Amino acid sequence: MKKLINDPAQVVSDALDGFATAHADLVKVNRRPDYVVRADAPVAGKVALVSGGGSGHEPLHIGYVGRGMLDAAVPGPVFTSPTPDPILAAAKAVDSGAGVLFIVKNYTGDVLNFETAAELAQLDGIDARTVLVDDDVAVQDSTFTAGRRGVAGAVLLEKIVGAAAERGDSLDACQALGERVNARMRSMGVALTACTVPHVGRPSFELADDEIEIGVGLHGEPGRRRAKLAGAAELAAELVGPVLDDLAAPAGTPVLMLVNGMGGTPQSELYIICQEARRLVEAAGLQLARSLVGDYATALEMQGCSVTVLLLDDETADLWDAPVATPALRRGL
């Protein structure tokens, strides 16, 4: 294992300290319990958005804390959900009385821990609600699994609902919008290599040199099948095809497309996938209205990418375009 670290057990902690140094203008980092809040939290009268999950997916979620997006993010150990205590502490730190909306990716550990935190918050008199993100179409048979996973689509949902909360939408409205966004987006990912969790020290799974894993989740864990490596056009079709099939959107629908790198993929390769994906989206009769390309929800140093397509309407397009000031996504502020 080759990594720029001091101690495998201190990776999350050491990185958080550096994150605090790098972004002191935008966020405050609380240690023990560990959570990140926007610099001006709590914001009077505003619904507070709180997300979190295992670390190793940076910039998800701590990189999206700031004006126009999340009020707080709670990083767990690498690839492991945070426990309820820091989640509750973060909720208390950002609640201004207008309520707290938890944005939770549908992974068993995250759901169990955020569910417990929401119960505790309710006991403390905080109106805490949850929006589940389950955009991953790789999981076909939801009845016989823990359900579709929450992957890179979380970034889009956090941005759009964040803008709604910033303009003063109520907790009810933010929750409904989150559910609407989640229902209108789908993702699918592919891994070319595995990643190595620092305290494990070995790759999380084995892939031969010419093998890829199609339908991976946010940790590179399997979804659909192993296949032989193919060209970018073919790979883009493997990702975009199931996404568009599942969305079944009418022709002419404007869409936002996220081509997301998993941490170890060069930008140039993401742009190649973007171009291939655009052809497929347009061939399906949809209108590519917005796009975002880069490392937004990663799996450590894994090579691979995911494609997310969100069906837009006038309101969600405006909210997407609204100003935002976070460490990882910034425009207009």
Add this chain to the structure above:
Amino acid sequence: MAGELTAAWAVAWMRDAAGVLARQREELIELDRAIGDGDHGENMDRGFQAVVAGLDASAASPKEVLSSAGRTLISTVGGAAGPLYGTALMRAGQAAKERIDADNLVAVLSAALEGVQARGKAQVGDKTMVDAWSPAVEAARQANEGGATPLDVLRAAASAAEQGAEATVGMVARKGRASYLGERSVGHQDPGATSTAHILQSAAKAAAA
């Protein structure tokens, strides 16, 4: 009655479990790498070290020891295992009398299983820790009906849990992260069922000491 289990047993159980989970850390990581994300060994080791650090050797009842251990697991482990094992131990503690006889022991183990199922919603055959807990409870019940001592009830439970964990090798996962593998999860032993078997072995070992 002879062989009743006390707070000292609960303390010894948690200590032994922490030792076993530390020794089996790599085994659990390997099992979890195959069908999960490889964090189970690390999380269980960290959680039970915290349980041991927080143990009150002067606790008056098993209930105090187990409830406090459960709360510690919920607040330190994270992932799915924290809330699941934490709830199991808290419910077990709630069901425990000051001195646990064989009848009460069956109730304690049943309460733990119910806690796991209430949180995780898994059924028998889903390739989860329920596949170790459930046969353990059934074996405990049968041993108790046959007039076994608490120690023998725990030995029966531990042995059934181990067989249950081994039986997960042939199952298709339907809950948790392994469920995304579908048929490809067959051939691998479930890490949660395996850690459950270790923890119940520790319960029997602590009772024999």
